Amino acid sequence: MNTAKRLAILEILRDNNPHPETELNFSSPFELLVAVTLSAQATDVSVNKATDKLFPVANTAQSIYDLGVDGLKTYIKTIGLYNNKAINVIKACQILVEKYNGVVPEDREALESLPGVGRKTANVVLNTAFGWPTIAIDTHIFRVANRTKFAMGKNVDQVEEKMLKVVPAEFKVDVHHWFILHGRYTCIARKPRCGSCLIEELCEFKDKIYPE
Numbered sequence: 001m002n003t004a005k006r007l008a009i010l011e012i013l014r015d016n017n018p019h020p021e022t023e024l025n026f027s028s029p030f031e032l033l034v035a036v037t038l039s040a041q042a043t044d045v046s047v048n049k050a051t052d053k054l055f056p057v058a059n060t061a062q063s064i065y066d067l068g069v070d071g072l073k074t075y076i077k078t079i080g081l082y083n084n085k086a087i088n089v090i091k092a093c094q095i096l097v098e099k100y101n102g103v104v105p106e107d108r109e110a111l112e113s114l115p116g117v118g119r120k121t122a123n124v125v126l127n128t129a130f131g132w133p134t135i136a137i138d139t140h141i142f143r144v145a146n147r148t149k150f151a152m153g154k155n156v157d158q159v160e161e162k163m164l165k166v167v168p169a170e171f172k173v174d175v176h177h178w179f180i181l182h183g184r185y186t187c188i189a190r191k192p193r194c195g196s197c198l199i200e201e202l203c204e205f206k207d208k209i210y211p212e
Contacts, residue, residue, distance in 0.1 A: 014174065020174050025055075034089060095114055147205045
């Protein structure tokens with residue numbers, strides 16, 4: 001895909017959604033960190049249902065740490081992999097309390113040192129909580145980037161590297177949200193909704209699917 005096409009795609013996505021936001025509910029960097037950690041291999045809807053009950057009770061590193069693993073599990077047991085996630089969140093809260101005074105550090109290395117926090121989660125927190133021009137690559141973004149030929153790669157690291165290279169600075173903060181929403185609602189995994197796609201004419205996917 002050439003530079004002109006990429007720019008046109010980004011402009012269309014921006015015009016359609018000038019101020020994209022995550023669909024996870026949060027009101028602080030800490031709440032976002034917890035929500036993104038819980039969202040691994042789970043839907044945002046399922047995470048929001050759990051955190052809508054959890055955060056009014058405990059929404060700081062200290063207060064969630066005070067719940068303990070078993071206490072936290074009672075709030076997140078409807079989310080996939082909740083046992084491991086509860087352990088990781090409690091461990092992360094302990095580190096935040098003991099090392100960072102309960103404050104989420106605006107630092108990639110520090111974030112990635114927390115249990116349950118990988119590069120993707122760190123990218124989301126840095127981007128969405130702190131406004132960094134990072135591009136987190138999840139399954140939706142990986143699919144859209146490859147399927148459209150916008151930024152092809154065999155793994156998430158390759159796609160992230162390519163996206164950072166080809167996306168102009170003015171779009172970097174928002175492109176993660178545009179692509180994830182596009183992948184979630186239009187360019188879905190099994191049967192993309194090409195007939196209702198805003199960027200259909202620019203997309204280089206050869207096997208476009210249209211409703212009969």
